[in-house]
Amino acid sequence: MKRLLSLILTAWLLSGVCLAENYGMPAWEYPLEPEILENKAGYITLVNRDHLLGSDYEPYDLEVINARAIPDIKGDMLRKAALQAVREMFAAAEADGCVLYLKSVYRAYSTQKYMYNRRLENVGRDDGVVAYPGSSDHQTGLGADILNLEWTKKSGMTPAFGNTAEAQWMEAHCAEYGFIIRYMEDKEEITGIIYEPWHLRYVGVEAAAYIMENHLSLEEFDEEWHAYIADWEARGGDFKELLRLRAIPDPAEVLYLTEEGEEEVSLFH
């Protein structure tokens, strides 16, 4: 009787496991888990001239930076996860002989607007040097400009920073800490921003690995995963429902032997 019960329970569990994989929907074959694309924490949010943040958008988990930085930005902030990643990356870089400095971190909408208007007044037109208010990656609290000591002493930043050992270290290793090079050298036409080897953007370790391995701009990544979900849903998937079902823990199956040497199945939720 016990054995029969075990068999029935096992069969039920196995059928449940099979169902749990697809929930009757097309197989999820995108290289990143659906929860990453759910973007609950906003780590993969695209911000640019076509995707503006509101004037009232301020990240909820900003923290005062406690990593090596130029004196001007003392008291400035980054989002918690980005700051933690900066600290880990700086330590690893230093172990490899690359000393990194934060030069610019979170920038509020009002600050960006002030900088933009001042540039307009000085130059007489939008020359693309200062981002339009709401379009700056710095307003996400996940973007940071990072330089070496020599470049912190220069008045401006140019793509030539990309030739330094520090920039090359960051390009090779930033993804290990969840960062991407937000404005790549050969993506200027897509991002609308010149090559900025100093501007790193936190997106989380999984997304960063995928983006950097495939040499994508955040714009291309954003378009790609939205298109994947649209196609997957056109084939019968339901993204919101998939996330809901995946959030329900599977019953854990525990098999153990009774004193009589029979197999029993216990269920734990």
Ligand SMILES: [Zn+2]
């Ligand atoms: Zn920047």
